[in-house]
Amino acid sequence: MPEMPEVQGLVDFLREKLLPSGAPPAVVSDVEVLSFAVLKTAGVPVDALRGSPVTGVERRGKFIVLHTGGVHLVMHLAKAGWLRWSDALKPGRLRPGKGSMALRVRFAPREGPGHDGGDEPGFDLTEAGTRKALAVYLVRDPADVPGIARLGPEAFDVDFAAFTGLVAAHRGQIKGLLRDQSVIAGIGNAYSDEILHAAHLSPFAVAAKLKDEEVSRLYEALRAVLESANANAAGRPAAELKDSKRRAMRVHGRTGEPCPVCGDTVREVSFADSSLQYCPTCQTSGKLLADRRLSKLLK
Structure with a gap:
């Protein structure tokens, strides 16, 4: 299970990718829920993320919190989950299935040095094994996630x-x-x-x-x-x-x-x-x- 050091490493990596120094923040272009069991909330629709610029990435305990203004994507990788980044995701949406893929988040193509304006970066959440414990929450306040509300001090x-x-x-x-x-x-x-x-x-x-x-x-x-x-x-x-x-x-x-x-x-x-x-x-x-x-x- 990823713990504080690895989760912090993922947060730092995402922050570098999504909030690069001297460049505009990444903008969420699409979210694909590929395992319906992974999404633990229903009050905030997935569509609320689309078109939103990333405003911050932080760690709370073993949770990754992606801030996009009024909506927060909260992820807990559990025992067998992981985050896989790609600078250029393949075009086209994926079909939900029984494999390891649970969620895909795409970001709008970037312009400028090192970018041709066509590649969509993004990340996948995957989970190995048959016991599915990977959890994703879409909330207006990270404190609405029960696991975060119960956290003790860092x-x-x-x-x-x-x-x-x-x-x-x-x-x-x-x-x-x-x-x-x-x-x-x-x-x-x-x-x-x-x-x-x-x-x-x-x-x-x-x-x-x-x-x-x-x-x-x-x-x-x-x-x-x-x-x-x-x-x-x-x-x-x-x-x-x-x-x-x-x-x-x-x-x-x-x-x-x-x-x-x-x-x-x-x-x-x-x-x-x-x-x-x-x-x-x-x-x-x-x-x-x-x-x-x-x-x-x-x-």
Whole structure:
């Protein structure tokens, strides 16, 4: 699932394409809904976007928000969604089908250096697999999107004192706290694994029982991991962001590989629809975590 660093990378990329310095903003020429399940709102018609200039692109949590004046296109890529940009989309509308295509947004051809005035740039939203969770909203106010209305503060907006309070108030496992968008926005399964590995903490540790030194270590790891990931994503085209993220992971998605810190084998805990990865030596004093939703250490 794309998380804060990759979503921010996509936002920066779109901003560069749609709001180029010294040039007029891009104008939406067409929107094609190719999977009717993807559009989660009915109050604002798709036609309201056509002919509208882009006024801004921003990230809120793991949401991409495309502003066009009075209408906002809000996108959440979920677990298997992605945004694919083209400087020259093929002419002609696509037929809705059962493939990976969910939405296409076209922009009016540009004039000037590097543009012949005929190519229509734009992007597609695609989703792999059969479980369709990609979500698109057309709203008058981004706060009308339930997921945005529930967001907690952005990770970099939480200072140490506030973070300490959030940890102390959370009665569940620390992995769950890091992933809870209503507590801290933008962190998901992958970066919570990476943060916990960097902090040398078990994903099953109970948040409220962490010692002061462990909370401090966790906060420093959160900042360091996300800052590194943001730097890794910065300036990359959309097509490179996913592979760049995978290459940078130390434990997430590395089951069976050696830990880059200690050399121990990275282990996995599997759930019904997800999994987490960790290093026993770095995080659990060498003990293996019980699999299949169990939250106790194996004896």
